Amino acid sequence: MSFGVLGGTCAPDRLAALRTAGASVVELPMAWDRYQPQAGQVDRGYVAEVRARLNDCREAGVGVVLSPGLQYPPDWVRGLQGGVLEGSAGGAPKDAGAELVFSSEVRKAAQDYFARVLSDLGLAGITAIRVGTNASGELGYPGPDDGGKVGEFWAFGDAPQFGIGLAEGLAPSPMPGWIPGSRTWHGRSVTDEQVQRWWGWYAGSVVNAVAWQVGELRKLGYQGRVHVPVAGRGVLPEDRAVAVKGRLDGRANPDGAQERGLDYVEQFAVLARLPGVDVDFTGLDDVSNVRARAAAPPQDRCQPGDDAKVMEDVSSWSSHRYTSALARRAGLGLVGENPGPPDSPFTGGSPESHSLAEQLRAAPQYADECGMTMFLFGFEDNLFEEGGRAESGVSVEDYKEVIQRIRSP
Template identity: 70%
Template sequence: MKRVALSLVLSIVMAAMTAGCSAGSQRAVPEPFAFGVLGATCEPQRLAALRQAGVSIVELPVAWDRFEPRQGRVDGQYVAAVVAQLEQCRQAGIKVILSPGLHYPPAWVRGLPGGELRGSGGGVPRDSGAELIFSSEVRKAAHRYLSRLVLRLGVNQGLENIAAIRVGTNSSGELGYPGPDDGGNEREFWAFGDAPQKGTGLAEGVALSPMPGWVPGSAVWNGRAVTGRQVHEWWDWYAGSAVEAVVWQVKALRSLGYQGRVHVPVAGRGVLPADKAKAVAGHLDGRANPDGAQERGLDYLAQFAVLSMVPGVDVDFTGLDDVSAAAARSTVPRQDRCSPGDEETAVKDDVSSWSSQRYTSALARRTGLGLVGENPGPPDFPFTGGSSLSDSLAEQLRTAPGYAVDCGMTMFLFGFEENLFDDGEGGVTLDDYKEVIQQSN
């Protein structure tokens, strides 16, 4: 890494840690600030190196399709390997954030009634996760899987090295629906299966569409003009159904005996309040929708308020130093960093020039949710949302940890472990990360 740039991020991190509070919320930052990695292998030699570098926590991914490749049949060999990974992390003194991998459903789950999301244009997402939002049968299967996972891994026994469990609804394991083009059609919304539209196989406690058959963008429903109030109610139902599925997962884990922290990964900034008003006025026809947040059902202002009512939930912002941060950094004045008073400004003023991390973390702090973060990862990876304007992985390491502290987060997770052990091919090494960690303490 370039030492001048590295020194800059170190000074930012040290200054924020010395101040002991978030610039945006003035809340004390717990000491020590936790550094971790995503996509851990829990391989003993790597764990030793990570521990020596100052990493104290790792995200361990589990895959539902490998755990239960056939309905009712658990792969004992795979389970034993995951149990061994947990034990290796425990012995190394490393805490684990467990990702159950509901977004990697087996093929048989997609074959269940309502097992696949359906788009407003008739599409099916190419890389859809489990249809946890509306399908009763999928939720039953997911609950059985979670119960086996919790039992087999001993998660319900209060394992000291399980720091959190991640939950989400889309194919990236984040809150929300698939992207607008994931089904091969243009601008699809994802609540058009028989369950949400007709009530057939609808999960218990989940609401039916308030306008069955209405497609966003249409000014008419059942032969009558659609009112702004009706569109607003439909949007609230659409976005609300996504966050309800997250709450359902948290409650399922609690009922199975897990009482620790739960992380909800979120990306981007969702629908901004000003854009929401314009979108509703246009019947959700595509206006005021710069990043597909409408089709993804992301209304963080409302959804975070729901999550704040569930004890033990932290928002995990997955895009520290994403492409929006690179753009906001170049504005005059720059709009990438969190600032005092952001919690109020975010819901009153024009924040369209803000970085996603600034806006989304302000909403999390506003609702009292815990807050952790991670960088997007290599911009050329297919699932990191990168573009030609994105910062390189080396730049992300130089910048993202400072953003995490600056925005009142209590943890930074670097994406990904593999990139720290690839002999610098991705532009970063474990020594680079070690220097950031050491200088922050």
């Protein structure tokens, strides 16, 4: 297993310290809105900044996981036809990635952006490229905290409902006008089969956007690994059955996975058909781990035989144990990262969450036990803050000790 950091800067002094600690890869984040602030216009200063960082990593012999930053679309992209998702209650997400799920125009813009990035930066030294669809850069639609109302689904614009400006290869809603939770459609009772078909379309459309990105990268000549960040467990099979019976009215939906369109059983099967794809679990030692560890017996750690049990009752398992087993079962590669500081945005922190120091102790071990090929610590800045351990509770020396312990048990 290789070790690295999220939010890398490729600063030479930090790279030297990370290499001494045993880390060999950094995630280098980019932002689409900074790269292409106007349609047809590239900010050459920003391009030069990213290229310089990438070159510093190359010269240091440190691999780069490139995050193109589609979760930060420029305003002109949001202004394209279908450029913003529309909710079932009329809402719009306050934070969202580029609307790559349904909008043909947004996909064309992203296609051009990918081509510019790979042409400007080159492929040397790039260990992997991350792709996703939501504001966190992960697979899925916006969640309950991203705007709109509780229980709002995100496929109600002209493209998904009527096919106007719909991305190639997608079908419009099999039940146009039907809103999850409704018992009728066009004056008739809605059947389980209809709800299941609508759910399959909704979840299938969002994973199609990820598959499309992988395909575009391959067309541009990139043949390396592609990381697809995922969080949580998605909709468990037993919960999906209950949700369908309830017409997706909010039952059996403890963490908003239904609105996010997360059906990992089916979606991982789609990803497994794409060469070179790794599932990147973003919540090693998240709240679910804390709770699963407290169970009797503990249910937090990956165990031999999990792949065969993953379709049984796994409600007591930690999220990473379930999702890792599901990915292995599908034949996908696995990488992982801890959530990061529990009081930071997008980390899913709660009063139950472990501190960053506790995450550093536990998360790499979880990654090792689950057979992951890479662990990325969140985040680089936390290892190098002024004052070091006094500020964040961790330091690069702490990371070194963890890496040495795992490599020399």
